[in-house]
Amino acid sequence: MLLGRFDNAAVERARLGIVDAFAPIMDVVSRPVSAVNALVRDFREVVDLRSEVARLTEENDRLLQWQTVARRLEAENASFRALLSAKTETSSFLIAARVVADAGGPFVRTVLLNAGRRDGVAKGQAVVNANGMVGRIAEVGERAARVLLLSDLNSRVPVVNERSGQRGVLAGDNSEWPQLIFLPNQAQVQPGDRIVTSGHGGLLPPGLPIGVVASTGDGAVRVQPLVDWHRLEFVRVVQYDLQKLDGAADGER
Amino acid sequence: MSDTVGARLSQVARNGTPGLLALILVLFSLAPFNFPGSAQLVPPLALMAVFHWGIYRPDLLPGPLAFILGLLQDVLSGGPLGMWAAVFLVVLVVTASQRRFFLGKMFVVEWLGFALVVPVVFLANWTIGSIYIGAIVDPGALLVQGLLAIAFYPGLSWLMSIVRRMVGRI
Numbered sequence: 001m002l003l004g005r006f007d008n009a010a011v012e013r014a015r016l017g018i019v020d021a022f023a024p025i026m027d028v029v030s031r032p033v034s035a036v037n038a039l040v041r042d043f044r045e046v047v048d049l050r051s052e053v054a055r056l057t058e059e060n061d062r063l064l065q066w067q068t069v070a071r072r073l074e075a076e077n078a079s080f081r082a083l084l085s086a087k088t089e090t091s092s093f094l095i096a097a098r099v100v101a102d103a104g105g106p107f108v109r110t111v112l113l114n115a116g117r118r119d120g121v122a123k124g125q126a127v128v129n130a131n132g133m134v135g136r137i138a139e140v141g142e143r144a145a146r147v148l149l150l151s152d153l154n155s156r157v158p159v160v161n162e163r164s165g166q167r168g169v170l171a172g173d174n175s176e177w178p179q180l181i182f183l184p185n186q187a188q189v190q191p192g193d194r195i196v197t198s199g200h201g202g203l204l205p206p207g208l209p210i211g212v213v214a215s216t217g218d219g220a221v222r223v224q225p226l227v228d229w230h231r232l233e234f235v236r237v238v239q240y241d242l243q244k245l246d247g248a249a250d251g252e253r
Numbered sequence: 254m255s256d257t258v259g260a261r262l263s264q265v266a267r268n269g270t271p272g273l274l275a276l277i278l279v280l281f282s283l284a285p286f287n288f289p290g291s292a293q294l295v296p297p298l299a300l301m302a303v304f305h306w307g308i309y310r311p312d313l314l315p316g317p318l319a320f321i322l323g324l325l326q327d328v329l330s331g332g333p334l335g336m337w338a339a340v341f342l343v344v345l346v347v348t349a350s351q352r353r354f355f356l357g358k359m360f361v362v363e364w365l366g367f368a369l370v371v372p373v374v375f376l377a378n379w380t381i382g383s384i385y386i387g388a389i390v391d392p393g394a395l396l397v398q399g400l401l402a403i404a405f406y407p408g409l410s411w412l413m414s415i416v417r418r419m420v421g422r423i
Contacts, residue, residue: 011334018328026280026329035283095353102285102292103330106394110331111285146331168279174391216321230289 016141017113023144026100027114034233053196092205093239095119097127097145099232109152109174111135111232113182115133116143119237124203126238132209132226133197134235135158145237149208150225159210164188167198168221170210176229180221189216195223205240267420271313272322274416275302278409279326293394294386296402300374302369305413307348308355313420319345327421333385346355363410368403374397411420 040056045052097115117122117140125132127147135155138148148155155172160179183189193213200208214224273386278298286295299322306314309403348370355363375395381389 015328015334018325022325023330026283028279029280030284033281033286037285037287075387090338099285101283101329102287103283103332105330105382106293106378106390106398107332107386108330111292112329147324174388196279230287230291232285233287 012139016139018142019139019144019146020116023100023112023114023116023141026112027098030098030100034041036096037233068155093120093179094128095121095237095239097121097235097237099235100144102232107174109135109149109155109172110138111147111149113145113235113237113239115145115148116145117152118142120239121145121237122239125240126204126208127235128238129209129227129232129235131228132211134227134232136204137141137237147235149229150227151176157193157210158198158200160206161189161213162194162196163190168239170195170223177222177224180213180223183221189213189221191216203240205238208238213245256354268313270416270420271302271306271310271413272318273388274350275299275306275314275319275322277324278302279322279329283326283329294398294401296398296405297326297337299323299337299369300327300341300344300402301406301409302413303345304348304370304406305410307345307354308363308366309414309417310420311345311349311352314345316342316345333381336378336381336385340377344370344374360407360410364403364406367406367410371399 008165095115095118097113099111100114101112103110103112113121113127123137123140123141125137127136133150135147135149136157137145139146149172150157150170151172151174153172153174155170155178157170158167159170160167160240166184166188168180170178171181172178180189180195191213195210195213197204197206197208197210209226211223211225211227213221214221261354277302282295282298285291303319303322319341320338323341324335326337326341327334348366350386351366355366375398379390379392379395
């Protein structure tokens with residue numbers, strides 16, 4: 001019954017084969033559902049149009065100020081980099097994919113994507129959407145992949161507190177807000193701190209936005225992800241450090 | 254000659270309908286519905302199909318087919334492998350063995366029967382799931398999922414009885 005627990009290679013292959021075979025069908029089945037979702041969303045948007053415009057105008061004003069700041073910092077950074085002759089960050093490449101199954105049920109938090117090995121997806125890669133990080137690739141088939149969401153019980157992501165620079169690990173526990181663990185003693189975490197990936201381990205690019213600290217009480221630091229779990233439709237898989245990936249592929253051959 | 258071929262084809266189509274319907278329900282219940290908690294709350298629609306066909310036409314939804322459908326649900330959802338496979342099989346066998354009791358009764362009896370099956374199934378799932386992930390699963394989501402399954406049963410059962418009459422008539 002609990003065959004899946006044994007990590008048997010044959011079982012794993014069979015699972016992936018089935019997922020692969022059904023991914024195109026799931027793609028078709030999920031389309032009408034997506035259409036209805038879009039319709040509901042459109043309707044809500046029309047209802048909230050006025051307040052939305054007001055909110056966006058205000059946000060736009062704020063972002064314009066930030067743009068000025070960002071431009072200045074970018075120029076400053078470039079000049080510092082030139083002074084230090086520091087290496088620029090490794091490039092990353094994004095693979096677009098659609099969520100075809102919102103699977104999991106009460107035990108695991110995963111989704112299925114309609115992109116797989118043939119599209120360049122590999123195990124361990126980060127999955128993001130417009131808001132921030134969604135999760136990591138856990139299983140890859142030829143044309144489908146399973147994403148372990150940040151909220152899953154088995155999800156562990158090395159992160160850093162953007163404000164204080166302290167490192168930790170973001171651990172899912174099947175609730176919507178994952179926990180921040182392995183923080184240094186007397187860690188200074190405040191609600192509202194932004195949490196981003198630290199890039200430790202080399203598989204994830206550093207600085208991917210994840211969420212903000214929501215609460216620090218009860219000895220547990222909870223992070224509210226930037227991603228809205230209920231609006232996952234289009235995501236991107238981050239192919240990071242292409243050189244290293246190419247090298248690994250060469251080594252396998 | 255062509256008449257018998259046509260008859261055989263229609264026979265195959267009729268016999269395959271319940272299985273195909275259950276397959277569509279498995280896939281549909283895993284579609285991304287995008288409402289809060291959808292992945293946790295969408296009830297296992299194929300369970301209703303297994304129960305319904307177990308009462309009325311167990312010959313069209315045999316045990317091995319129910320097992321395969323459950324296995325598919327397990328694999329696609331990424332949950333404990335074999336959990337739904339075992340549940341579908343057991344529910345089918347138990348229902349089919351009690352079908353004489355349900356046949357010819359009012360729909361409420363059938364619905365009550367399903368309402369009795371659901372808690373047993375979800376208790377089993379909760380136990381298996383908790384062992385599988387090595388932690389206690391929050392029973393709240395399962396409870397709501399179970400209640401939704403009971404609430405959705407009449408509608409789906411009605412649809413399936415229409416299909417059943419079509420299958421039986423041709």
